[in-house]
Structures are given as C-alpha cells and as structure tokens.
Amino acid sequence: MTKSHTFIEKIAEKLGLIPDLHKERDAVLPRMTQTDLNKFPPMEKWDHWEEYEAKSWPKKDKKAYTIVPTTCFNCESACGLTAYIEKESGSIRKFEGNPFHPGSRGRNCAKGPATINQITDPDRILYPLKRVGERGEGKWERISWEEALDTVSARIRKALQEGRNNEIAYHVGRPGHEGYANRVLQAWGVDGHNSHTNICSSGARFGYAITYGHDRPSPDHANAKFILLISAHLESGHYFNPHAQRIIESKMKGGKLATMDPRLSNTASMSDYWMPTYPGTEAAVLLAMAK
Ligand code: SF4
Structure with missing residues (x-):
C-alpha cells in the first residue's frame, strides 16, 4: 500500500528540504x-x-x-x-x-x-596453490589444475603400488556425494575418508545407519503424533531447517513435542515436555524407556 504524504512532507519536498519520495508513487513495482x-x-x-x-x-x-x-x-x-x-x-x-x-x-x-x-569473500582460494616455503611460512605459488591433479594422482598411485594404502587420506568438508568417494577409496583399499561429519554427528549417523540403513533419514515429521528431540534445537540447529518446519506442522496439528536437554533451550521451552537430563545421560534414559 502506498502511504500518502503529509502536508508538511509536501512543503518540505517542494522546498527541496527532503527528496521527493512520492513522485514515483504510480510506478510501484509488484x-x-x-x-x-x-x-x-x-x-x-x-x-x-x-x-x-x-x-x-x-x-x-x-x-x-x-x-x-x-x-x-x-x-x-x-x-x-x-x-x-x-x-x-x-x-x-x-x-x-x-x-x-x-x-x-x-x-x-x-x-x-x-x-x-x-x-x-576476498580470502577465498581461486586456483590451486602449492607450498613453496617451509610449512607454516605462508609461501605459496599458483599452479595449474593439470599440475595439481598430476601431482596428487602420482603420489596416490605410488603409495598404492608400494602398499602404503593407509598413508592416503581424503578429507572433504561436507560429504554430500552420498558415498561415491567412499566407494572409490574402498576400491583402492584405502580406509581414509574423513569429513567434519566424523566428529560432528557420527554417533547419531552410525545409529541411523545400522537401524535404518541410511545415515540421514527424514521421518514423516509433519504427520507424527509424538516427536522426541534429543538435545536438538529447532530454533538454532541449522541442520534442522527442513525438519524443523515439519515438526512445527505436526505441533500445529496437535502432535506432542518432547525435548531432552540439560538446558532450557528455546525449543525446550516451546515443547510439551522438557526432560532436563544430565549431559551424557541421554542414552541411559532411552534404555530406561525401552525397558
Ligand atoms: S539448513 Fe541452512 S545451512 Fe543447511 S542447507 Fe538449509 S539453508 Fe543451508
């Protein structure tokens, strides 16, 4: 809605005291x-x-x-x-x-x-760099992609030929390739796949993998009648966004939300049940429930 301007604004615009903010009022974009x-x-x-x-x-x-x-x-x-x-x-x-x-x-x-x-980001890396100084000295030179790939693949090949498979490690920030790189490494006989996930969520993922056969399941949260969150914060856990919106859908349809969390997080405060477990005791609570 276009706000009409006041008498004072009209005079101020005419006198040039303020910019004429209203002359384009008819050209409002959709x-x-x-x-x-x-x-x-x-x-x-x-x-x-x-x-x-x-x-x-x-x-x-x-x-x-x-x-x-x-x-x-x-x-x-x-x-x-x-x-x-x-x-x-x-x-x-x-x-x-x-x-x-x-x-x-x-x-x-x-x-x-x-x-x-x-x-x-002005500090982003735009091309392959090779260290030319001592480690930690911060001296690098630009090399071509061909040189980077040839150098790395030659070293991997040499290590494999000499039976030094465990000297090869592959580190990726976000392993979103759904196992492809892992299968390549396994085909090479290399047990060296690493990512932030190995630390960040490995416990949950291992449990999911052996229970569901997939380490990142997406349950039908929107239609769940009861949802138990274990130290998972809808309002702050970035990872949770697509799940969070569906958990709220469930809640709006009458689903119950229980949160196990040592602290009264925003999510815990909005839950139907808050179970303030001692840190690290969640598994014991789950086992007690199962019993
Ligand atoms: S939850 Fe946030 S960080 Fe993760 S993919 Fe979605 S927008 Fe990106």
Whole structure:
C-alpha cells in the first residue's frame, strides 16, 4: 500500500528540504508475493525480475535480475536457494529461498542467504596453490589444475603400488556425494575418508545407519503424533531447517513435542515436555524407556 504524504512532507519536498519520495508513487513495482504469507517473485518472472536498488535509497533505481535456482550446501540439508544475478554486471547480488524446493519450501536458516559472503569473500582460494616455503611460512605459488591433479594422482598411485594404502587420506568438508568417494577409496583399499561429519554427528549417523540403513533419514515429521528431540534445537540447529518446519506442522496439528536437554533451550521451552537430563545421560534414559 502506498502511504500518502503529509502536508508538511509536501512543503518540505517542494522546498527541496527532503527528496521527493512520492513522485514515483504510480510506478510501484509488484510485490514479491505468491500468497499472502510467502513473498517470492512468481516463477514466470524469473527470467526478468526488477527490484529497487537498496543502496540507492531514497532514489528509486530499478535493477533487473535473472533468478536462477541453486542449492545451499552450508550443511547437508541442501536447501533450495535462488541466486539473483544482476543483468547489468552478470554478478550474483544475493541469495533467497526457493519456494519450489520440496525440502526447504523457500524457508532457509540464516546460513542460506549468507552464502553471498562465500561468493565475495576476498580470502577465498581461486586456483590451486602449492607450498613453496617451509610449512607454516605462508609461501605459496599458483599452479595449474593439470599440475595439481598430476601431482596428487602420482603420489596416490605410488603409495598404492608400494602398499602404503593407509598413508592416503581424503578429507572433504561436507560429504554430500552420498558415498561415491567412499566407494572409490574402498576400491583402492584405502580406509581414509574423513569429513567434519566424523566428529560432528557420527554417533547419531552410525545409529541411523545400522537401524535404518541410511545415515540421514527424514521421518514423516509433519504427520507424527509424538516427536522426541534429543538435545536438538529447532530454533538454532541449522541442520534442522527442513525438519524443523515439519515438526512445527505436526505441533500445529496437535502432535506432542518432547525435548531432552540439560538446558532450557528455546525449543525446550516451546515443547510439551522438557526432560532436563544430565549431559551424557541421554542414552541411559532411552534404555530406561525401552525397558
Ligand atoms: S539448513 Fe541452512 S545451512 Fe543447511 S542447507 Fe538449509 S539453508 Fe543451508
């Protein structure tokens, strides 16, 4: 809704004391609204979407964008994002949620839109680097991808030929490849796959893997009648976003939420049951329930 300007504003604008904020009142761009509650550009406009440039305020500069669907990989939830590519410069200006993504449905945690920081981080590594000084000296030289791949593959091959399989380790930040790299390493006889997950969530994943056969199951939270959270925080656990929104759906339909957590987290405070276990005793509580 366009706000009409006051008498004082009219005079101040005429005298040039404040910028004329109302002259473009008839050229208001359509709101990013699909439904009353979800504000996204309609898909038929993704090839050409116009927005006002925030940095030009109070001037109303229109910027044209192409909106391209992509994926957030700041955790393995792999929520949908949309990249706003400025037509003028061809650069990505921002990331928003993708309302058509079946998992995240347009809702992301703060790390999703913050992906723009990775795109523009001045310290990001743009090409392969080889250390030329002593370890820790911080001296590097740029090498080609061919040289990097040849060097690494030659060393891996030599180690395999000499039976030094356990001297090979593969480390990946987010193991989102669903086992492919693991199978390659196993085919080589290498037990050296490592990622942050080995520490971050290995306990839960091991349990899931031997129980469900998959280490990251997605239960039908939205239709569950009772959900037990073990030290899992809907409001802060980034990993949880696609699950969190469905757990809340269950709660809105009358499902009960129980949270086992030493502290009264925001999630615990909103739960139907809070079980303040001593840290590390959750397994004992579960065994007591099973008994
Ligand atoms: S939960 Fe957050 S960090 Fe993880 S994929 Fe979704 S938006 Fe990205």
